[in-house]
Amino acid sequence: MAVKITDICISCGACIDECPVEAIVDDDDNPTGESIYYVYPDKCVECVGYHDAPACASACPTEGCIVWDAKVDGQPNRDEIGDDMRSGNVPCVE
Numbered sequence: 001m002a003v004k005i006t007d008i009c010i011s012c013g014a015c016i017d018e019c020p021v022e023a024i025v026d027d028d029d030n031p032t033g034e035s036i037y038y039v040y041p042d043k044c045v046e047c048v049g050y051h052d053a054p055a056c057a058s059a060c061p062t063e064g065c066i067v068w069d070a071k072v073d074g075q076p077n078r079d080e081i082g083d084d085m086r087s088g089n090v091p092c093v094e
Contacts, residue, residue, distance in 0.1 A: 006065055067092060
């Protein structure tokens with residue numbers, strides 16, 4: 001997964017509207033069954049080639065809701081984000 005949405009999500013929909021590759025679904029379509037928004041890891045491109053930072057995180061009104069997660073082989077990723085930051089706890093935008 002490139003980025004993930006944490007359980008502090010307020011389900012406002014801002015991230016869905018900003019995702020250039022439609023990798024985010026709402027809680028009704030979350031394949032894990034959790035009642036939070038979900039980022040499909042095999043679709044997320046971390047907005048490489050689209051924006052300077054993940055657009056979902058920039059649009060999100062909840063501080064720290066969208067965090068860096070593990071890279072997905074074959075998917076674009078931000079080289080400047082090291083594995084040490086991809087713990088699922090580091091916000092994409094501060």
